[in-house]
Amino acid sequence: MMEEKAGETALILLGCPQVPVQTSVALYCAYMLQQNGIRPIIAGTTAARKLLEVADPERHYAGTLEDLDTVIGEFAEKKRDVDYCFVFAHNDSGIAYAGTMAYLSKARLYVLLFGEHPEEVAAAITFPCEQVTVKATHNPMPMKKKIDEVIRWVAASKQ
Template sequence: MTESDERGTTALILLGCPQVPVQTSVALYCAHGLRRNGIRPIVAGTTAARKLVEIADPERHYVDTFEDLDAVIGELAEKKRDADYCFVFAHNDSGIAYAGTISYLSQARLYVLLFGEHPEEVAAAITFPCEQITAKAVHNPMPLKRKIDEVLQWVVSKQ
């Protein structure tokens, strides 16, 4: 039984290194959009990335579950869990590696959110099936927010 069977539709939001400032606010915005549409967001990330999101949402309005990124990947590998959707935030090769791992381990519909100074160059490393959401966004979250709005409309219409 998957986690979605037990608790409704779920989405993993995977966060790597929070080096690029827009990651935290856009991850919270994505979680808000998912939750508003009946999809339970679960943030899995590095310690620093998780703590930034946790501190920004102290009353758990948008995310109620935070998990260690490596632990989640381990559970996916062991087939102990899966999700319906997965949003991987990627601004470097490490983000692409995490997304590729998810593509291999999970049945989730995979969205890779590519951002930073040169998202097209990072996107060129993708060799696995996924939906790519690309926006040059470092300090200003609006280009990536607009792309997420489009994707969330599509996700909600397919439920």
């Protein structure tokens, strides 16, 4: 793992964990960020956080797990910000969370669109962000490949 530099943090924002790939890919994303010297903070709904706590009980990859509404409140009050924000979106609620972060944060925003019909969900995006779209519900490998690409972009932007 690379040495973490001050200020290099990434928020991974998770809504409803209805689509199975979200949990494993979120953990993988956190791992890849750590490997590139960026401290991940995962904010999610109660169900999303519980799935991560069970999957990674010693928090080797998940690191910091926080309540989604609390974190959004802290951003709204300008009590915190991050360098990068990864919003997992498979429905309109995910797009709403991403839009909120686009408005509240100065972070470089990546919206990871997945599920049965990610293109339809992506059509609702009306704010600036990097869109990463992949049809994935049960098999995490297509999303893993996309995360690898995105993390390469992030690592390249740090240089």
